[in-house]
Amino acid sequence: MTPTAGLPDTRGAERAPGLRGWLLMAPLLAWLGAFVIAPTLIMLVYSFCDRDELGQVVFTFSWSNYTRVFDPTYLKILLKSVYYAAITTAICLVVGYPVAYWVGRAPERVRNKLLALIMIPFWTSFLIRTYAWMTILKSEGPLNSLLLYLGMISTPLDILYTPTAVVIGLVYSYLPFMILPIYGSVEKLDNALVEAAFDLGAGPVRAFASVIAPLTRPGIVAGVMLVFIPAIGMFAITDLMGGARVPMIGNVIQNQFGQARDWPFGAALGMTVLLLFAATFWLTTKKDPSAT
Amino acid sequence: MSTDAKEVMVEVRRVTKTFDEFTAVSDVSLEIRAGEFITLLGPSGCGKTTLLRMISGFETPTQGQIFIAGQDVTHDPPYRRDANQVFQSYALFPHMTVKENIGFGLRMKKVPKSEAQERVREAIAMVSLGGMEDRKPSQLSGGQRQRVALARAIVCRPKVLLLDEPLSALDAKLRHAMQVELKHLQQKLGITFVFVTHDQEEALTMSDRIAVINQGKVEQLGDATAIYHQPKTTFVANFIGQANILEGRVVSRAGRKVTLRLEGGPEVTLLADDLPDDATTAMISVRPEKILIRKQREESDNVFEAEIAEEIFKGATDQLMLRTPGGLELWAVVANESARQATVHKGDKVFCHLHFDDIVVVQGN
Ligand SMILES: Nc1ncnc2c1ncn2[C@@H]1O[C@H](COP(=O)(O)OP(=O)(O)OP(=O)(O)O)[C@@H](O)[C@H]1O
Ligand SMILES: [Mg+2]
Numbered sequence: 001m002t003p004t005a006g007l008p009d010t011r012g013a014e015r016a017p018g019l020r021g022w023l024l025m026a027p028l029l030a031w032l033g034a035f036v037i038a039p040t041l042i043m044l045v046y047s048f049c050d051r052d053e054l055g056q057v058v059f060t061f062s063w064s065n066y067t068r069v070f071d072p073t074y075l076k077i078l079l080k081s082v083y084y085a086a087i088t089t090a091i092c093l094v095v096g097y098p099v100a101y102w103v104g105r106a107p108e109r110v111r112n113k114l115l116a117l118i119m120i121p122f123w124t125s126f127l128i129r130t131y132a133w134m135t136i137l138k139s140e141g142p143l144n145s146l147l148l149y150l151g152m153i154s155t156p157l158d159i160l161y162t163p164t165a166v167v168i169g170l171v172y173s174y175l176p177f178m179i180l181p182i183y184g185s186v187e188k189l190d191n192a193l194v195e196a197a198f199d200l201g202a203g204p205v206r207a208f209a210s211v212i213a214p215l216t217r218p219g220i221v222a223g224v225m226l227v228f229i230p231a232i233g234m235f236a237i238t239d240l241m242g243g244a245r246v247p248m249i250g251n252v253i254q255n256q257f258g259q260a261r262d263w264p265f266g267a268a269l270g271m272t273v274l275l276l277f278a279a280t281f282w283l284t285t286k287k288d289p290s291a292t
Numbered sequence: 293m294s295t296d297a298k299e300v301m302v303e304v305r306r307v308t309k310t311f312d313e314f315t316a317v318s319d320v321s322l323e324i325r326a327g328e329f330i331t332l333l334g335p336s337g338c339g340k341t342t343l344l345r346m347i348s349g350f351e352t353p354t355q356g357q358i359f360i361a362g363q364d365v366t367h368d369p370p371y372r373r374d375a376n377q378v379f380q381s382y383a384l385f386p387h388m389t390v391k392e393n394i395g396f397g398l399r400m401k402k403v404p405k406s407e408a409q410e411r412v413r414e415a416i417a418m419v420s421l422g423g424m425e426d427r428k429p430s431q432l433s434g435g436q437r438q439r440v441a442l443a444r445a446i447v448c449r450p451k452v453l454l455l456d457e458p459l460s461a462l463d464a465k466l467r468h469a470m471q472v473e474l475k476h477l478q479q480k481l482g483i484t485f486v487f488v489t490h491d492q493e494e495a496l497t498m499s500d501r502i503a504v505i506n507q508g509k510v511e512q513l514g515d516a517t518a519i520y521h522q523p524k525t526t527f528v529a530n531f532i533g534q535a536n537i538l539e540g541r542v543v544s545r546a547g548r549k550v551t552l553r554l555e556g557g558p559e560v561t562l563l564a565d566d567l568p569d570d571a572t573t574a575m576i577s578v579r580p581e582k583i584l585i586r587k588q589r590e591e592s593d594n595v596f597e598a599e600i601a602e603e604i605f606k607g608a609t610d611q612l613m614l615r616t617p618g619g620l621e622l623w624a625v626v627a628n629e630s631a632r633q634a635t636v637h638k639g640d641k642v643f644c645h646l647h648f649d650d651i652v653v654v655q656g657n
Contacts, residue, residue, distance in 0.1 A: 192381050193383050195370070195383065196379060199349075201448070210399075
């Protein structure tokens with residue numbers, strides 16, 4: 001519902017950055033220009049080029065790379081990547097929200113300790129953690145040994161090098177990126193509002209649906225984007241935990257710049273994924289009712 | 293009292309609440325009658341909010357029980373209690389309009405849509421918020437938010453309305469207006485109000501009865517006049533209005549009549565009903581405005597001489613510090629009847645007159 005023309009909301013009024021603002025932003029703008037905008041433009045140019053037999057980029061103009069992107073083979077891989085990224089995001093949200101809520105509502109003095117616990121795994125290298133998961137999941141690994149010992153299974157489960165392993169790896173890697181922004185929103189949520197919902201007759205589920213979720217929406221949106229977007233393009237986890245059996249769009253792109261030596265096609269794939277990200281971003285931020 | 297026959301709406305039975313080691317509410321018992329406006333009055337940190345939150349269900353008593361309308365609700369969650377709270381910060385949902393905020397409780401209770409709409413409209417009219425239905429809380433003034441919070445609670449027609457310092461964020465003028473409005477609303481709706489405040493004037497203005505709370509205990513429970521005129525303890529005497537707290541030795545006793553020699557001052561005689569027979573000393577409270585000051589000696593229960601040591605102009609009244617020949621100091625208040633001709637001045641020797649009834653024996657704290 002839109003408010004009728006009433007008092008102007010003066011809070012959070014936007015103002016132009018001004019000279020001082022531009023100066024403060026200068027390092028960031030320079031960084032963005034050199035390492036984000038320039039490479040993206042180079043990629044954009046490459047994506048319309050061609051390549052010779054040796055893999056050298058030939059500067060022409062053609063749409064052929066983009067028509068290839070929509071070849072069923074690649075389209076299927078792209079859709080599959082989106083699908084796994086969506087599953088990963090959903091699991092991260094379902095697992096991460098309660099954790100974030102619980103940490104955000106904890107007494108102030110334990111909150112930072114709990115946050116540290118969430119981040120401690122990230123002190124170890126990403127590769128080491130991924131290899132650790134591979135060890136856990138492999139057929140003679142501790143997980144299967146435990147399940148066999150408990151008698152819950154009779155033959156080892158083949159988890160490693162399956163989509164399940166990929167999703168486990170993705171969820172594990174991206175969970176903190178879901179938890180942290182939601183935690184930020186939950187921490188700011190005034191407890192009196194939650195109490196007011198209970199006071200007015202809302203049980204836990206309805207209080208969550210009508211008050212807690214809408215008011216922590218900015219955190220949810222940020223978390224979803226921080227997980228979903230990188231998860232689409234992730235290639236290291238799919239490589240290691242999915243083996244060669246579960247190629248994702250990230251692997252295909254990486255391959256074009258590597259072994260296949262087809263930079264223009266890799267660039268076209270990259271630009272397509274970028275457009276997909278932009279669309280996701282636009283969709284999730286389009287309407288934010290509690291723009292406070 | 294005439295309301296004695298009425299049913300008890302809320303009963304707090306021997307309730308104690310401790311946080312870690314700290315006792316916030318200590319063995320409190322309280323019976324709140326249906327339709328009554330009761331105020332929990334006390335200084336900051338005395339446990340008012342904690343007591344209120346145990347009635348609304350946001351805190352569970354460490355010991356004791358809470359009853360609402362005869363039912364033991366001690367362990368019921370807030371959403372199953374027939375009581376609604378008006379929060380000090382109002383706690384309006386920022387993502388909902390005024391109308392949606394007020395209708396929230398009815399939606400949660402699954403009241404049919406048409407009835408809910410009607411009740412919301414009624415509540416909006418009752419708190420004079422017509423025309424603001426579609427605004428967000430951020431587009432309202434403090435006073436308007438306060439009204440939304442009130443409407444959101446009363447639209448649910450609870451048996452008990454709990455208000456935690458609902459007026460403390462308003463400026464003095466608006467606050468006085470809201471005090472009167474709230475009182476009228478309460479009488480009109482007949483809902484039991486439990487009102488928390490640390491403002492004694494607010495308590496005296498609005499309440500049927502006042503529970504004066506100090507350090508987690510109810511010091512005195514009674515109507516405004518009883519609390520003001522017959523304070524039972526030095527704390528109550530000092531907290532509500534001003535009081536001269538004086539100590540004296542019992543010099544003679546004849547039935548109810550007790551004569552005390554005040555420290556460094558004159559002898560006064562009073563009527564003491566609850567002074568123990570073997571008491572050798574007593575503490576008394578005298579309200580400043582009850583000391584009658586005249587240039588001549590007049591007929592009275594007690595008369596003593598004093599000099600005006602200090603004179604403070606307070607507008608409608610003058611505050612006088614009196615000093616007796618023995619060095620006892622006490623405050624008096626006189627009305628400023630005429631600007632051109634003040635009756636007494638600093639340095640004047642005067643006679644102070646005190647009635648038996650205006651001297652109250654209090655217990656020390
Ligand atoms: N959750 C809590 N944990 C620990 N101590 C608490 C808690 N809630 C309240 N207290 C303590 O209990 C005492 C009473 O608090 P309470 O909020 O009831 O006071 P109050 O009378 O409402 O005061 P005020 O007028 O300042 O609102 C205070 O000393 C407070 O520090
Ligand atoms: Mg309080």
